[in-house]
Amino acid sequence: MPAMTEPKLISGNSNRPLAHAIARRMSMHRGMNVSPVDARVERFNDQEIFVEVFDNVRGEDMYIIQSTSNPANDNLMELLIMTDALRRSSASRITAVIPYFGYARQDRRAKARTPISAKLVANLLTEAGVDRVLTLDLHATQIQGFFDIPVDNLYAAPIFALDIKHNFKGRMDDVMVVSPDVGGVARAREIAQRIGAPMAIVDKRREKAGEIAEMTVIGEVSGKTCIIVDDICDTAGTLVKAAQLLVDHGATEVHAYITHGVLSGPAVERVSKSVMKSLVITDSIGQTEAVRACDGIRIVPTAPMFAQAILNIWNGTSVSSLFELDTLGPIYEGLYSGG
Structure with a gap:
C-alpha cells in the first residue's frame, strides 16, 4: 500500500x-x-x-x-x-x-x-x-x-466567544448569556465562563408538542445585553418568543448565537420582524439566499x-x-x- x-x-x-x-x-x-x-x-x-x-x-x-x-x-x-x-x-x-x-x-x-x-x-x-x-x-x-x-x-463555543468579545468590546460588563431552556444550560454556561458573563435561563413549559404554554425568566436581565445561546434554530418560534420575553423583563438588547441555522419555514421572516438585534449562526448548513440577504442574520465561518x-x-x-x-x-x- x-x-x-x-x-x-x-x-x-x-x-x-x-x-x-x-x-x-x-x-x-x-x-x-x-x-x-x-x-x-x-x-x-x-x-x-x-x-x-x-x-x-x-x-x-x-x-x-x-x-x-x-x-x-x-x-x-x-x-x-x-x-x-x-x-x-x-x-x-x-x-x-x-x-x-x-x-x-x-x-x-x-x-x-x-x-x-x-x-x-x-x-x-x-x-x-x-x-x-x-x-x-x-x-x-x-x-x-x-x-x-x-x-x-x-x-462552536470558542468561536462564539471570540465573536462576542470582538463585537461587544467595551460593553462586556452589560452582557448576560441566556439559555433558552433548561436542557441548554451546559452549553450556555460554557460560553458564559469563556467571556466572564453571568447567566440566566428561560424556562418553558409545553402542554403538547410544538405549543409552549408558559415561559418564565430565571435570573435578573433588566438593563442587560442578553445573548441567547443554543445549538439549533429551526422555525425560530421559541427563539423569537424568548427574545420578546427578555425585552419584556427589561433587557436593553437581545442577540442570539445559534450553531446550526436550520431556519426552515417562516424562520427568516420571524427573525427579521423580531426584537432581536442580530442572529449569529455558523456555516455548518448551506444557507438560502433569503438567509444571506437578511440584515439581521450574520454567518461566522467554521x-x-x-x-x-x-x-x-x-x-x-x-x-x-x-x-x-x-x-x-x-x-x-x-x-x-x-x-
Missing part, C-alpha cells in the same frame, strides 16, 4: 461552499494546493443517487464533507453512497466530516413506540464503511456513544476550525486543543484581530 502523502477531501452537494473554504484553509496551512478530488454526485431521472470518483484514492486518507441537513434523507444517502464508492476504491481510511448531524434530535425514546433515529444513522454510517466521524455541536453529546468508531465533536481539525486527525495530533482560545484564536486571527 502506498504511503499516505496528503489528506484528500471529497464533497457532497449539501454544502459545497464550506468544502471549498476548508480546502482553501488547508492549502494555506500546507503551503500547497488542496482541493476536493474530482468526482460527480448526481441523480438519475428517478432521483436515485449516483457517485463516480475520477481521481485515484487507493490507500488515501479520505475526508467526506457532507452535512445531513435539508433535504436530510438525500444528503444522508449521498454520504452513505460516497462512503461505499471510496471503500470499494480501496481508500485507506474514510472520515465523515458532518458539520450538521441530522436526526440528532431523535436521540432517545421520549414516548412509547418511537425510534431512536440518531442510533440508526450511526449504524448506517458504520456499516457503510466510515472509520471516523468529525462533527460540530451534536444536539446531545451522548450520541458519540452510539458509534463504535471514534467521534470528534467540535464546539472552515478554519474544520481545516485544522482535519489536519490534526491526519497528523495524529490533538483535536481537543481546538477547544481552547489560545489555540483557536490564531486560526481566526484575520477575522478577530484586535478583538
